[in-house]
Amino acid sequence: MKKCLKEIEEITEMQQWQKSTVYQIYPRSFQDSNDDGIGDIKGIISRLDYLHDLGIELIWITPMYVSPGNDNGYDIADYYQIDPIFGTMDNFEKLLKEAHKRDIKIIMDMVLNHTSNEHSWFKEAIKSKDNPYHDYYLFKDPVDGHEPNNWVSKFSGSAWEYVPSLNQYYLHLYDVTMPDLNWRNPELRQKIFEMLTFWANKGIDGFRLDVINNISKTKNMPDDTFETPTDDGRNFYTNGPHVHEYIHEMYRKVFGPNNFVTVGELSSTPISEAVKYTDPKREELSMAFTFHHVKVDYTNGKKWTLGHYKLTDLKSIISDWQIKMHKNNGWNALFWNNHDQPRAISRFLDDNKYRDESAKLLALVEFGLQGTPYIYQGEEIAMKNSYFTDIKQYKDHESINAYNDLLKKGTDKKTAIKILQQKSRENSRIPMQWDLSENYGFTKGMPWIKSFQKDNYSVKSVRSHSNNIFSFYQNLIKLRKTNKTLMEGSYKLLDPEDNSVYSYIRQKDDKRIMVIANFTEKEQKRTILNDCKLILGNYGNIRKTSNIVKLRPYEALMLEQ
Incomplete structure (x- = not known):
């Protein structure tokens, strides 16, 4: 890291998970150890040193329980068993042991809104x-x-x-093979608490709770009005009447006694509710995983459209969450990518000519915000969308159903594929690119889902270059753990109406950090803080005269005053 990066005394009063960076693993696409084409637990173990080198202290692993796989593991048929496609319970216990030896904690994904119909x-x-x-x-x-x-x-x-x-x-709020559970039944709740305790006793460190804010439905479940695109029933099950009561009960019986890190997936949740979920005094969840900023390119609120986003809208959404969550003692989970989202580099920036700059920009903007940052596998090497060209290349039920629905409504096949190329979650599920051999070093067998594009980005090739994306992430992870302004500082958005540049200030006492990022391929001139020093930038240096900076295409800077 550059000498100008000032190390500040490590924060002792905050929780470790507030200082750490989380790495999300989608196991079937991460690393295959037995060449059956599906990533597995042994594959994860073989890459723990890589994650430790990156600086990761928390790993979130998507579901590995027994499942028919209709929703790639989110349809659980047996909560107590590891699916044989991923390995054995012995393998999982070894994963925990090896991760903990490297001071890495493991967060398991847990689905409590529904089960598989094979349960x-x-x-x-x-x-x-x-x-x-x-x-x-x-x-x-x-x-x-x-x-x-x-x-x-x-x-x-x-x-x-x-x-x-x-x-x-x-x-079934989701796939027809995934019936919703009735949380009003106290016997069911007790069964769930017993199951969560089973995993706690295995030695895991927490849970990421899938669609947890949907577990409480309005008792009479009335018709929705359909006055807006989001009136599809969610008004009567999102953040339902007893959801906080149920989660608090889980906290008292499982989360609190085990000192767990808990992450709630809270789709369609307003800030006022997210604060309730994450305010420590309420004893519910550690942090909120919300999606408003990644729905910014939904046309009229509809996902399956060819959408375009405005930077002013993106800034407004992020800023609203930054200010109101911080003010009210809530805690954000920060992310651009996950297994349910297209790659942000393809979605918001340039994954071709300015690929390195774009990837670093996204990282710098994210790590400058208040909250716990997340890296989705491959993000640290600028992996991009899969860009599938035929519906036969897709495995995801949601994407296939959406495609067929689009055709029924009169959309031509070419446009329907373009929509999937932009919005399908399959974009982020192609195998991790470890090297440039066949199948990118993920497997020597036939991958469960194949990448059809030729790409020269991999862990090995990226890390062979100086000032690479991987090392940029390493620097940000180190910085964030030690910089009190980034951890505790207030947030202020600058120039809300600027549709080309995103700039904001974090402040703690007399320390100020400014993040400024050019979201365009055109040079931009902007005013920055007086007498500030460069902490980190994606071009490696800064071009400024007095307090005027010349931002190159997709340039991002973190400055300290």
């Missing part, structure tokens, strides 16, 4: 209305021979599926 509970539930497991799920009688209400599944179509033998429908 033993559901198999019992559909046997009869009198079966004790029937009330573990949300069944409703037909209304005038039709679905109980007009709610829409996140995976397209009705959120209800008919069971002829029961003459009832069950609710």
Whole structure:
């Protein structure tokens, strides 16, 4: 790191997870150890030194439980077993041991809103209305021979599926094979607490809780109005009537006693609710994973469109969360990418000519904000969208359903593919690029999902260059752990109406840090702080005269006054 990077005394009063950087692993695409084409636990173990070298102290791993794989593991059939495609429980226990030896904590992904329809509970539930497991799920009688209400599944179509033998429908907010659980049932809740405790006893360090804010549904589950694009039922299940009560109960029985780090996926959640989830005094969750900023290119609120974003909108959303969460004792999870999002470098910037600069810009903007930063696998080497050209290349049910739905509504195939190229979560699921051999060093077998594009970016090739993206992330991770202004400082957005440059100030006492980033390929001149020094920049130097800086294409700077 440059000598101008000032190391500040390490913060002792904050929680370790507030100072750490989280690395998300999508295991089936991370590293394959047995050449069956699917990443596995042994593969993760083999890359722990790589993550330690990067500076990672927390790993979030997406689900590895027994599952039929209709939603790539988010449809859990057995909460207590590791899916054989990933390895064994012995492998998992070794992963924990090896990670902890390197001072790396493991956060497991947990799905508590729904199970797979192959779960033993559901198999019992559909046997009869009198079966004790029937009330573990949300069944409703037909209304005038039709679905109980007009709610829409996140995976397209009705959120209800008919069971002829029961003459009832069950609710599935997601895939039809993923029935929603009935959290009003105290016996179900007790079963869940017992299961969470099982994993706690294994020695894990926390949970990332999938769609956790959807677990409490309005009791009578009425029709939605459909007055806006988001009126699809979510008004009656997002941040429902008892959700905070349920999460607090989990905290008292599992999270608190085990000193867990907990991350809540809180889609469609306003800041006022996110504060409630993450205010330590309420004893619920550690941090909030929200999506408003990555929906900025949704046309009229609709995902499956060819969208375009305005930087002013992106800045406004991020700034709103920065200011109000910090002011009210909430805590943000900071991210640009994850397994459900297209690659941000392809989405917001330039993944071609200015690929390195764009990747570093995104990193610098993220790490300058208040909250815990997340890196999704491959982000540290500027991996980009998969750019699939044929629907046959897709595996993801959500994407395939959306494609078929677009065609039914009259969209031509070429446009439908362009929409998927922009919005599909499959963009982020192609295998990790370790080297430039066949299949990028991920496997010697046939990958479960193949990358069809030729790319010269890999861990090995990127790290062979000086001032590379990987080392840029290393510097940011080190900086953020030791800089009190970045950890605790207030946030102020500069020039809200500037649609080319994003600039903000973090301040703690008499220390100020300015982040300024040019989101265009054109040179921009802007005013910066007087008498400031460069901490880090994606071009390695700064071009300024007095307090006027000349920003090159996609240039980003972090400055200290």
